[in-house]
Amino acid sequence: MSSGLENLARAKQLNAEAPSAKQIGRLLESAGTQLRDSRNAVLGAPSRFSLAYNAAHAFALAALRAAGYRPSSAGHRKIVFQVLAATAGAPPALWLALDRYHDRRNASEYEGAPPASAVEAEDIVRLTTELRRLVLDRVKRER
Numbered sequence: 723m724s725s726g727l728e729n730l731a732r733a734k735q736l737n738a739e740a741p742s743a744k745q746i747g748r749l750l751e752s753a754g755t756q757l758r759d760s761r762n763a764v765l766g767a768p769s770r771f772s773l774a775y776n777a778a779h780a781f782a783l784a785a786l787r788a789a790g791y792r793p794s795s796a797g798h799r800k801i802v803f804q805v806l807a808a809t810a811g812a813p814p815a816l817w818l819a820l821d822r823y824h825d826r827r828n829a830s831e832y833e834g835a836p837p838a839s840a841v842e843a844e845d846i847v848r849l850t851t852e853l854r855r856l857v858l859d860r861v862k863r864e865r
Contacts, residue, residue, distance in 0.1 A: 726808050727791055735801055736791040746784045746861065753780035757854060760847050768830075771838030774846040775827050778803075778820055781850065781857045785809035788861050800824050810856040819849050 730736040753776075759765075760773035782802035786792065789809045793801045803820040806812035823846050829835035838846075 727789060727805060730801070730805065731791065734794055736786075736805075737794055738790060739787075739792050741788050741790055741864075746787050749780045749784035749787065750858070750861070753777045753784065753854065756780065757847070757850050760843070760850070767840040767843040768837035770843040771846055772827070774843065774850045775823060778823070778846065778850040778853055781853050782806055782810070782820070785857045785860055788864050806853070806856075810853065810860050812853065812856055816849060816852055816856075819845075820853065823849070 727736060731738050756773045756777035760770045760777060762770070765773075779799060779802060783793075786802050786805060786809050793799075800821065803817055803824055806817035806820070807814065823842070826835075826838065826842065830837055
């Protein structure tokens with residue numbers, strides 16, 4: 723499982739670092755709060771999308787930290803999604819969709835692309851809910 727992560731560490735995309743239960747707990751708590759808030763129908767689709775994206779990132783980062791790694795500075799937000807098969811047992815459809823939503827978020831935030839639609843917001847909330855289950859299961863098994 724970790725050979726891919728070890729290869730990424732050798733390539734300087736990840737840094738090996740002992741897991742911190744306190745840090746992982748804070749990430750999971752923050753992710754849970756943001757995921758809950760992303761379901762608030764009073765908020766607009768772009769806000770719900772951003773909250774769900776941030777929750778997905780925090781869940782993915784918690785899984786990576788639990789595996790004993792952290793992203794290096796270059797491309798750190800994207801790599802956490804790309805290693806979800808190794809860190810959370812995520813199926814390709816899940817991590818690829820989250821990776822695409824990472825690109826979608828960047829296009830909107832940095833390139834002036836239109837904001838996320840209601841369909842995109844609902845989809846990323848669904849995906850993040852699935853990721854939450856996988857990450858919590860993995861973290862519980864690892865402890």
